[in-house]
Amino acid sequence: MRVGVLTGGGDCPGLNAVIRGVVRRGIQDYGIELVGFRDGWRGPLEADTMPLDITAVRGILPRGGTILGSSRTNPFKESGPGRTGVERIKDNMAGLGVDALVVIGGEDTLGAAARLNEAGIPVVGVPKTIDNDLGATDYTFGFDTAVNIAMEAIDRLHTTAESHHRALIVEVMGRHAGWIALHAGLAGGANVILIPERPFDIDKVISYVEHRFQTRYAPIVVVAEGAHPQHEELALQSGQLDAFGHVRLGGVGQYLAGEIEKRTGKEARCTVLGHIQRGGTPTAFDRVLATRFGLHAIEAVHDEAFGNMVALRGTEIVRVPLIEATRELKLVPVERYAEAEVFFG
Amino acid sequence: MRVGVLTGGGDCPGLNAVIRGVVRRGIQDYGIELVGFRDGWRGPLEADTMPLDITAVRGILPRGGTILGSSRTNPFKESGPGRTGVERIKDNMAGLGVDALVVIGGEDTLGAAARLNEAGIPVVGVPKTIDNDLGATDYTFGFDTAVNIAMEAIDRLHTTAESHHRALIVEVMGRHAGWIALHAGLAGGANVILIPERPFDIDKVISYVEHRFQTRYAPIVVVAEGAHPQHEELALQSGQLDAFGHVRLGGVGQYLAGEIEKRTGKEARCTVLGHIQRGGTPTAFDRVLATRFGLHAIEAVHDEAFGNMVALRGTEIVRVPLIEATRELKLVPVERYAEAEVFFG
Amino acid sequence: MRVGVLTGGGDCPGLNAVIRGVVRRGIQDYGIELVGFRDGWRGPLEADTMPLDITAVRGILPRGGTILGSSRTNPFKESGPGRTGVERIKDNMAGLGVDALVVIGGEDTLGAAARLNEAGIPVVGVPKTIDNDLGATDYTFGFDTAVNIAMEAIDRLHTTAESHHRALIVEVMGRHAGWIALHAGLAGGANVILIPERPFDIDKVISYVEHRFQTRYAPIVVVAEGAHPQHEELALQSGQLDAFGHVRLGGVGQYLAGEIEKRTGKEARCTVLGHIQRGGTPTAFDRVLATRFGLHAIEAVHDEAFGNMVALRGTEIVRVPLIEATRELKLVPVERYAEAEVFFG
Amino acid sequence: MRVGVLTGGGDCPGLNAVIRGVVRRGIQDYGIELVGFRDGWRGPLEADTMPLDITAVRGILPRGGTILGSSRTNPFKESGPGRTGVERIKDNMAGLGVDALVVIGGEDTLGAAARLNEAGIPVVGVPKTIDNDLGATDYTFGFDTAVNIAMEAIDRLHTTAESHHRALIVEVMGRHAGWIALHAGLAGGANVILIPERPFDIDKVISYVEHRFQTRYAPIVVVAEGAHPQHEELALQSGQLDAFGHVRLGGVGQYLAGEIEKRTGKEARCTVLGHIQRGGTPTAFDRVLATRFGLHAIEAVHDEAFGNMVALRGTEIVRVPLIEATRELKLVPVERYAEAEVFFG
Incomplete structure (x- = not known):
């Protein structure tokens, strides 16, 4: 099995820890070969890849940013004559022998991932938002x-x-x-x-x-x-x-x-x-969460549980359908704001 | 209503944040008067108190340690002629007009709290262990x-x-x-x-x-x-x-x-x-958790939900019977250790 | 001997460390009694004081800010009928039995200190500028x-x-x-x-x-x-x-x-x-420098070496006339900027 | 001109910053080609080298450790039949076309450097000791x-x-x-x-x-x-x-x-x-000092001022003969300890 990995959207401490978790368990436990796509969706759209083996992920755990690069490219907003974004991604994946994608990103990136999954591209998502506003998970890394x-x-x-x-x-x-x-x-x-x-x-x-x-x-x-x-x-x-x-x-x-x-x-x-x-080095909480997201995302790929993203519930990592995940923004509820108001003035 | 607060056992970043949360909401929202007992169970045993008003808790949020002091004194191990530890605490609380206790501590301190509660002293507990080994809560501050x-x-x-x-x-x-x-x-x-x-x-x-x-x-x-x-x-x-x-x-x-x-x-x-x-200043996670524990502990006192401790489940603060709380040690399960083993060698 | 201490101008990590150094050595080694003036020059102008004994300086070493408060009040810009700022300070010092001042501040505060010293008020200065632009010292704390x-x-x-x-x-x-x-x-x-x-x-x-x-x-x-x-x-x-x-x-x-x-x-x-x-806690370099400035400033008072400020030269603390100290701004020289330019682009 | 660089002795935050300073100014300002010797004196003894160009030093400024590796190998303690350590270093330098060395190390490493310089190998030293006990410089990085x-x-x-x-x-x-x-x-x-x-x-x-x-x-x-x-x-x-x-x-x-x-x-x-x-990332003071040491060390090489090491005096970087540099240990003087004693008890 050959699996592509990409990171999309703004920077968020922990991206590299996710990538490392995916690669280490993927290679060691499941014998999966991993391929890095550069700069978010631009990578699979243009077949721009980088090697993603054990050596590539050495020492990246404490580092902010993403070794894969990122962008705000959206495969559904790619216009032009000829093939659609989805077709180009399918063709490139076929050409590269890539069977599935691990997609690490926020609302936009995961929204595209959900649509691609519906279009027949096997995807597992990892939620990423510095703002913690994704409804399906207790917390996001960063x-x-x-x-x-x-x-x-x-x-x-x-x-x-x-x-x-x-x-x-x-x-x-x-x-x-x-x-x-x-x-x-x-x-x-x-x-x-x-x-x-x-x-x-x-x-x-x-x-x-x-x-x-x-x-x-x-x-x-x-x-x-x-x-x-x-x-x-x-x-x-x-x-x-x-x-x-x-x-x-x-x-x-x-x-x-x-x-x-x-x-x-x-x-x-x-x-x-x-x-x-x-930017910069993630806290322990974010490194542990991101690492566990990575480990569980590749496990979901191995289990062929496509169309899901990983999420934190209490202390457990669970799987949630991608469509649910991006359905609505998680806002600060009244009672949490009331806790803070005790200290106002 | 007059409520005593004490901290027992070893140091743990966040103790002061709990105390501040108890005091701010207790005074402002419930009109409860608060009294600090010094050095864990020694305080109520010897009627050693300190004032605990808004001024006393100003500026303590980011500070490690506990303004109340701590000790390993156990009211059930106090020997000597005459009254038992429990009797002395009851008498001192009556003498000071203290109706209930907020007890912040680990296994030993909460174990004593549970027994005192059974003996008729109204207690609400706040779990404290640097080791995160209390079963009833997802995490403890520190x-x-x-x-x-x-x-x-x-x-x-x-x-x-x-x-x-x-x-x-x-x-x-x-x-x-x-x-x-x-x-x-x-x-x-x-x-x-x-x-x-x-x-x-x-x-x-x-x-x-x-x-x-x-x-x-x-x-x-x-x-x-x-x-x-x-x-x-x-x-x-x-x-x-x-x-x-x-x-x-x-x-x-x-x-x-x-x-x-x-x-x-x-x-x-x-x-x-x-x-x-x-020691030292707590992380954001611990300050938020400790503050929320404090807010919810005094709310439990206000609700007369005695015999409980506060606990974290997911992102919610809940109430758990004190006896359950200290029943067994939360150990690292096999599957969590297996996650770490991916990176060994 | 009774000595007043004041801090003027903007915030700068290390102010409290200076105050602590002045107080500890002043009381212990020289038997000097210390008085805190509040909010920079406003303190001596309005005879607004606070006690400054060993207890007052306990625990302040790692804390940013200044326990004395600060302001941008300038005794030479105080207008109004009746006495000048200098006269008011002299009268208030006489009334409080204060013999000399330790003045901790930047260009403005030390400029006023130099003029007061010439007007007969015994002053020792401690240089303070976050910008490091005072010519007479290798470095300033903060x-x-x-x-x-x-x-x-x-x-x-x-x-x-x-x-x-x-x-x-x-x-x-x-x-x-x-x-x-x-x-x-x-x-x-x-x-x-x-x-x-x-x-x-x-x-x-x-x-x-x-x-x-x-x-x-x-x-x-x-x-x-x-x-x-x-x-x-x-x-x-x-x-x-x-x-x-x-x-x-x-x-x-x-x-x-x-x-x-x-x-x-x-x-x-x-x-x-x-x-x-x-703001916030000073680095080790600033805590050591500020502490040493405090120790040497009160030594200068004890030696009646008024009209001077303390300064760092290499690893030594020396005394420099206040007027020299504020004569000109220390700017970044061409050769230091050239060092940085090596890494441009 | 072709210059070798090596780091010897224990770890010390700032080593990589020195190397970067040497390389950037050496290549850009003087057209010097640089060669890294691996693991201290073992590198020149065994002709073990690594490339040291602009790319090699990218991103290393904030990183502790040394990209060159280190060891406690001493060229004067290398025994065995045939050539001495000095002869082997000379031969290897000739073989590699290396004209001079920048040696970054502590007492032992610089002591060997001084002897090699006397033996005709052009050397410039950079002092390194976490303990700050080298007499010839106000401070050492780390x-x-x-x-x-x-x-x-x-x-x-x-x-x-x-x-x-x-x-x-x-x-x-x-x-x-x-x-x-x-x-x-x-x-x-x-x-x-x-x-x-x-x-x-x-x-x-x-x-x-x-x-x-x-x-x-x-x-x-x-x-x-x-x-x-x-x-x-x-x-x-x-x-x-x-x-x-x-x-x-x-x-x-x-x-x-x-x-x-x-x-x-x-x-x-x-x-x-x-x-x-x-270990770990250096403070700003150490990064600036180490960077300046690197810049000035390669300048000394360019000036053919061999047999010297760079040193900090006040805010200036100066050159000091290597032999002086390692003559005696800089101990804490009585008056500096007395400053600390003010706060004892």
């Missing part, structure tokens, strides 16, 4: 790393907030789901946490900030990049927000810093963590 | 921190192993259960992992080590302090092992270093991480 | 911490740059001097480092970036917040730059990301580290 | 990394010491010089620091420990592996010490733990950091 990086940043800001009397804002990843903000804010002891799921009342944010300034501690605000003010605000702020209520310029962190300075008269500073949340 | 510290140590050893051709051994915590060794070894890319649940064959360990020396990489061995050779070995090694097959002097790490040097002729060095696995 | 934080951020970006084919920009502190960018960029293996001392040629930056994209690695650009394009650029970019050639909106990092995307057609992302470089 | 690792371990122990009332001992590297113990102990806030240069009085150590136990904090003792009791102790302890006053079994850390338990009746626990101090 999330724990991102949360720890954001938490360490918040830890550093506390002493400055306390001794220098200024509000500090940390903008973290999370366009649609606020999991990183929720966990990092809870772990870092933030005084306010703002997430996309809950449009915020800027007056209430300011009142938390002012309450905090009355103690000798200054406030720390953690905000997901996708958080935005309530619609009531829209009219007033219309210059700064676009048609969807999203902050137009400089991001929501800068917007908050501006509002706090204007309304409280205190200094406010913003840190935008950006891509440092997506 | 474990993730310990695993990350051990993993970072292993990460550092890799470059030396590779370039300096010597075997490196890391001895980690785990007297009865090998969870720290398993997760840290899996996350750190160890070439052999030895745990108490699986008495090891020293010949097999040496063969892994020798196999590894044949590549340009040198071996890294992760060993739980409670790991020990198989009984077949006992006769041969009798000088070095005690009656229970445990290594007599210098620990199992030193024993392995000695055997590797003797049998392979290569240098071997041992690191004993010791208490650095139990 | 700098090493800032550089390590920035380096760790760059480390994380490398794997993403490599596997995801996008340019990554890190904006670090340094309004006038590029030391943090130089050291962090050199330590992190940046492909271009831009500093205020060397206005950059945007065409050259783009050519480095494009050269790098031709390998399988993507470029990482480290830029000091005060870096700016050469004057030749001014005309073309006039909309985006202000009269001083500084980037108008969103910072120089965002400007670079925009230019790179526009000119190379590749994605570019920017991280703005901001205040996380100024 | 030391700052080791100190930070030890400091972070001490940081973790503090919370346990405070809340769990047990003495904690950390044994760090330093067989002859106590620099790591001094800096890590000072940075970590140790209550006692024991170094080889100052044989300790065990009674005094116990009195510090007991004094500390009287506060609510418990003591942390940092001890260099080469520290030992005073000769007065020898008689009493004779069973535990060997003829040189060194602790016989289990190391000095274990010895201290035993004495503290015996004499104070309190629990004491020991951590032996071992090789984790020598």
Whole structure:
């Protein structure tokens, strides 16, 4: 048996650990030969491969990124005359003697994987999202790393907030789901946490900030990049927000810093963590989870359990149909946000 | 309502986060007054208390240790004339107007808590073990921190192993259960992992080590302090092992270093991480888990759900009877160890 | 003898370590009584003090921030009827029985300290600048911490740059001097480092970036917040730059990301580290340097060597006249920048 | 010109950064061709080489260890019939067309380098010692990394010491010089620091420990592996010490733990950091210093300034004759130890 592996979408610590798990168990336990496809779906579309043996995966466990490269290429958006993306992938797989694919990626990549599987290409998926917003699994790898990086940043800001009397804002990843903000804010002891799921009342944010300034501690605000003010605000702020209520310029962190300075008269500073949340060495949790995902994904291939992805439930790795997996976004539920609210202000 | 809080047993990152969660929600949401008992069971036995208000828990979230202090005092082992430990605790609670206890601790502390609860003292428990060996919960706080510290140590050893051709051994915590060794070894890319649940064959360990020396990489061995050779070995090694097959002097790490040097002729060095696995700032995972345990423990008190402890199941915090909780040790199952074995040698 | 201590200006890891060093040696070795003034010069101006004994400094060594608080209050800019700032400080010191001051701060704070010393108030200074731009000392504490934080951020970006084919920009502190960018960029293996001392040629930056994209690695650009394009650029970019050639909106990092995307057609992302470089626990280098500064500052007070500040020369702590100390900014010299240029492109 | 590079002795974070600096400037600025010799002096003795071009050094800056490998082979201790070690190296260099050597190593390796240089082999040295005990340079790379690792371990122990009332001992590297113990102990806030240069009085150590136990904090003792009791102790302890006053079994850390338990009746626990101090990614200080050493070493080769090693003086890299460099060990002077003693007890 010959199996291709590819990684798609944005960076996420743990991708290499998955690849290593697939390769080690695949070769050693099942005698499967593995082939790496470069740069996500571009690899099978263009038959661009790299060798994927034991030597290729040596030393990659602690490394961020992916030795296979990645891209946002989508086989169903490939247009042009002649063959469709699906046909090209089928032809290339046949040409290379590749029987099945292990596809490591997020919503888009797995969505394409599900459709390819329906089109007759045997696929097993491995879920990947830094944002932890895939419904079918308790956690995805990379999330724990991102949360720890954001938490360490918040830890550093506390002493400055306390001794220098200024509000500090940390903008973290999370366009649609606020999991990183929720966990990092809870772990870092933030005084306010703002997430996309809950449009915020800027007056209430300011009142938390002012309450905090009355103690000798200054406030720390953690905000997901996708958080935005309530619609009531829209009219007033219309210059700064676009048609969807999203902050137009400089991001929501800068917007908050501006509002706090204007309304409280205190200094406010913003840190935008950006891509440092997506790169570098994974935490132990993510390395273990990613490694186990890899081991179980190739086991599913061996069992010919195609059309599934691996998922974490409690401490067990289980199989879930790919279509279910990408059906809906896992958002922060009200009761989890309420836990964080205990510490607001 | 007036509720006492105590922490018992060894250190574990996250204790302060639990206390903070109990206090913040207790005071703010339920109007409960909280009292800290010092040094585990010694506190209620001797009526030694400290104030536990919002100010007392400010800034403690990221700090290891416990502001309440700890001890190994057991109320059922307190001897002497006059009143029993249970009676003294009851009298002191009555004298202080304390209606119930939140008890944060491991097997021993929770075992005592269960018996006190049966004796009529209303108790809610919070499980605490660095070793992750309590059966009733998916994870305990402190474990993730310990695993990350051990993993970072292993990460550092890799470059030396590779370039300096010597075997490196890391001895980690785990007297009865090998969870720290398993997760840290899996996350750190160890070439052999030895745990108490699986008495090891020293010949097999040496063969892994020798196999590894044949590549340009040198071996890294992760060993739980409670790991020990198989009984077949006992006769041969009798000088070095005690009656229970445990290594007599210098620990199992030193024993392995000695055997590797003797049998392979290569240098071997041992690191004993010791208490650095139990102290210092907790990881995000442990801070979130500990905070949630605290929030849910005081909620259980408010609900008068006494005789229970809080536990993690998947992503949910649930209540479990205290007696169940301490019934049996959660050991590393065969299939989890098999996952790690994929990477041996 | 009774000595006041104050900390002025922005946050800088190591302030607490200095305070602890002053207090421990002052009390134990010289029998000096110490008094903390709160919030920089506001403390002596308003006679706002706090106790500063052995207990007050317990446990503060690893903590960022300053237990004394800080502010940007300047005694020579205090206007109003009646007494000048200098007179108020003299009166308050007399009223409190404070004989001399240990002043921990940057250019502004030490400049005021020098003038107060000339006005007859006995002062010893301790230099503090995250930017390492004070001429009289080899290094200032806080700098090493800032550089390590920035380096760790760059480390994380490398794997993403490599596997995801996008340019990554890190904006670090340094309004006038590029030391943090130089050291962090050199330590992190940046492909271009831009500093205020060397206005950059945007065409050259783009050519480095494009050269790098031709390998399988993507470029990482480290830029000091005060870096700016050469004057030749001014005309073309006039909309985006202000009269001083500084980037108008969103910072120089965002400007670079925009230019790179526009000119190379590749994605570019920017991280703005901001205040996380100024807070949190100091590195060993900074803790040792700050502690030694504290020990030697109070020794200078004991020796009545007023009008001086402590400074590092090689491995020795020496005394330097305060006026010399703040005479000119220490900028990155040409030959140090040339060392970094070896690794550009 | 063709130049060989080798690394000798124990592991030390920063070796790869030196190699990268040598290669990048050598090839780009001077057109020098570089050759890697494998495993220290074994490489030139056996003509075992590896290519050392720009590609070979890509990505190695943040990595501990050495891509060249290392060994303790000494060309002057190579015995056997026929040619001496020096002759073999000369012949091999001639055969490979190698004109000069850059030798990166500690006392032994540089000592051999000095003798080879006198024997007519053009050599430039780069000092390497984790212990910081080479007299000719302010600092050596690797030391700052080791100190930070030890400091972070001490940081973790503090919370346990405070809340769990047990003495904690950390044994760090330093067989002859106590620099790591001094800096890590000072940075970590140790209550006692024991170094080889100052044989300790065990009674005094116990009195510090007991004094500390009287506060609510418990003591942390940092001890260099080469520290030992005073000769007065020898008689009493004779069973535990060997003829040189060194602790016989289990190391000095274990010895201290035993004495503290015996004499104070309190629990004491020991951590032996071992090789984790020598491996893994270097700090920013070490990466910058090592990179600059590399740049300046190949510059010295280009200038034909053979027989020298590079050294740090203040913030400058200078050249120092190899023979001077290894003349005497740099020990901790009395006044530096006195700084640390301020914080004892």
